[in-house]
Amino acid sequence: MLMNTHEARLDALRKELKARGLDxxxxxxxxxxMSEYVGAYAQRLAWLTGFGGSAGTVVVLTDPAAEPSAAIFVDGRYTIQVRDQVDGRLYAYEGTPQSSPAKWLEANAPEGAVIGYDAWLHGAKWTDTTGKALAANGGKLVAVESNPIDAIWEDRPAPSPAPALVHPSDLAGETSEAKRAMVSEWLAGKNLDATVITALDSIAWLLNIRGTDVERTPVALSYVIAKADGTADLFIAEEKVTPELRQHLGNAVTIQPRDAFVPGLEALAGKRVAVDPDHAVSAIFEVLKQAGATVVEERDPTVLPKAIKNPVEQQGHRDAQARDGAAVSQFLHWLSGEGPKGEVTEVSAADRLEAFRKACGDLRDLSFDTISGAGPNAAICHYRVTDETSLTLQPNSVYLVDSGGQYPDGTTDITRTVWIGPGEPGAEVKDRFTRVLKGHIALSMAVFPKGTTGSQLDVLARYALWQAGVDYAHGTGHGVGSFLSVHEGPQRIAKSAGGQSGSDQALIPGMFLSNEPGYYKAGEYGIRIENLILVEPRAIAGAEGEYYGFETLTHVPIERRLVDCSLLTRVEVEWWHAYHARVLEVVGPQLEGEAKAWLEAQCAPL
Incomplete structure (x- = not known):
């Protein structure tokens, strides 16, 4: 029997592993x-398996006769998607955090197995945990000199050669010099000589630079070593350096070739160096230790300041949201007419939405691949439409679209679930939609004391769903960057840490978050309502201590045909009316003709 493409690639990998003496x-x-979204050159798992999600791990045993001989690990967001995209004959499906590669290897690797890993792709914590699991069965984890996938991936793309771009201070709200001074003060306060900054969005924020090296995230491939004296070394491919970049960075930032990064680490011999274990790969720890540096595990000092947006970034985001809201509203108006005809596909809808965003001005990229899900595909939380999977939007069905744009003044992310007419939605769909809406409103209206974490608020978004015996398998809210990553830490709104950092971070004024409860009925439909929100101080007469609340930043109508008004309280109806009055105020002046009339109808009282 002939092998399919992914079966042939798996077979080639096993031959390569056997030649290297790996089990x-x-x-x-x-x-x-350790980026969430990676460049095409680093999409090794997708090339090997066909999986298109943004989070996952594969373990391959060299012996194809082993049972099981390979497994793919994904979290609850991708439970359906992984089964659609990855051949179950080749890979066992494993869910995290219930399972993990370490647990699986401990149970399934042969006794004394030598398991390879790329030390430039894994964190030190993962390496330690997995190494201990293998040792329990006499095995060992070994760092490979070069990635075996790269040896068999003949047409692997090269890293992007695009130039790094200057992000002006009038958009950043603060100079790079001021940010580096903050890092310098942090280092001095902890008696440290330097810190290694490896997260691409941290580098972009610290130096006020952007790039086009990673699709959907405006960053430039580089490393930074920031020092206690306020200077920094930037390691970046020479073809990416422009005269504008040199002038922008000035004399305090030394620009070196990207391949000089390891020697740069080795030059820190005898120094006390901070490294963030959540963002730095294990290879960096090993190079520093072998060079004789003292490695101190500390959170990247840019992470929290980056998350707390300054007034310029906050206003920039409002401006970006206003344009984006007009684009999405125009799309929903278009869809209200075209969807019921039964000719719109998931792909054509996503393309049309992107065209509306481009027409509204200054769109640099999407902030992630649009999740355009019709009917059963909407039940796949992080569905990624392709020409092969694209469904036609059927009359009298649910359509979910989760999308966003990258603008120089802000990053947007919005989900709307709409009913494709002309008929009326059924009682179950309206019930589930309204319970999701109730959770969305409850979180929007939350008032909470200083020190409250996202995990403490998460129940507000789920309460109405839990009353009906249903839930959703993803977090309720993630941080959002300022013309940076659409998923930004350390803040999150989720049940618990669940293996992901952030739920224990207190919410602080200036932080952006998403508010996106949902419900998914496998094989039938999916519902999610998402706005972005800003943590802000909340004045309360007679309050004992500081209290915060949320400003809603996204302004697009919510599907009124899916609302069961009998489930809403008076306060919830008042929220609905106030929200849509604000939508009309922000978006209305940007529309005209039929689109404006549609908007006015959508924003009318329930």
């Missing part, structure tokens, strides 16, 4: 910066 190999979705 197995671990492949994560990651790059040298």
């Amino acid at each position: 197995g190999f671990v492949i994560p979705i990651s790059d040298e910066h």
Whole structure:
């Protein structure tokens, strides 16, 4: 029997592993910066398996006769998607955090197994945990000199050569010099000589630079070593350096070739160096330790300041949201007419939405691949439409679209679930939609004391769903960057940490978050309502201590045909009316003709 493409690639990998004397190999979705979204050159797991999600890991044992001989690990967001995209004959499906590569290897790797890993793609914590699991069965984890996937991936793309771009201070709201001074003060306060900054969005924020090296995230592939004297070394490919970049960075930032990064680490011999274990790969720890540096594990000092947006960034985001809201509203108006005809596909809808965003001005990229899900595809939380999977939007069905744009003044992210007419939605769909809406409103209206974490608020978004015996398998809210990553820490709104950092971070004024409860009925439909929100101080007469609340930043009508008004309280109806009055105020002046009339009808009282 002839092998399919992914079966042939798996077979080639096993031959490569056998030639290297390895009993197995671990492949994560990651790059040298532990990014969530990675460049095409680093999409090794997708190339090997066909999986298109943004989080996952594969373990391959060299012996194809082993049972099981390979497994793919994904979280609850991708439970359906992984089964659609990855051949179950080749890979066992494993869910995290219930399972993990370490647990699986401990149970399934042969006794004394030598399992390879790429130390430039895994964190030190993962390496330690997995190494201990293998040792329990006499095995060992071994760092490979070069990635075996790269040896068999003949047409692997090269890293992007695009130039790094200057992000002006009038958009950043603060100079790079001021940010580096903050890092310098932090280092001095902890008696440290330097810190290694590896997260691409941290580098972009610290130096006020952007780039086009990673699709959907405006960053430039690089590393930074920031020092206690306020200077920094930037390691970046020479073809990416422009005269404008040199002038912008000035004399305090030394620009070096990207391949000088390891020697740059080795030059820190005898120094006390801070490294963030959540953002730095294990290879960096090993190079520093072997060079004789004292490695101190500390959170990247840019992470929290980056998350707390200054007034310029906050206003920039409001401006970006106003344009984006007009684009999405125009799309929903278009869809209200075209959708019921039964000719719109998931792909054509996503393309049309992108065209509306481009027409509204200054769109640099989407902030992630649009989740355009019709009917059963909407039940896949992080569905990624392709020409092969694209469904036609059927009359009298649910359509979910989760999308966003990258603008120089802000990053947007919005989900709307709409009913494709001309008929009326059924009682169950309206019930589930309204319970999701109630959770969305409850979180929007939350008032909470200083020190409250996202995990403490998460129940507000789920309460109405839990009353009906249903839930959703993803977090309720993630941080959002300022013309940076659409998923930004350390803040999150989720049930618990669940293996992901952030739920224990207190919410602080200036932080952006998403508010996106949902409900998904496998094989039938999916519902999610998402706005972005800003943590802000909340004045309360007689309050004992500081209290905060949320400003809603996204302004697009919510589907009124899916609302069961009998389930809403008076306060919830008042929220609905106030929200849509604000939508009309922000978006109305940007529309005209039929689109404006549609908007006015959508924003009318329930």
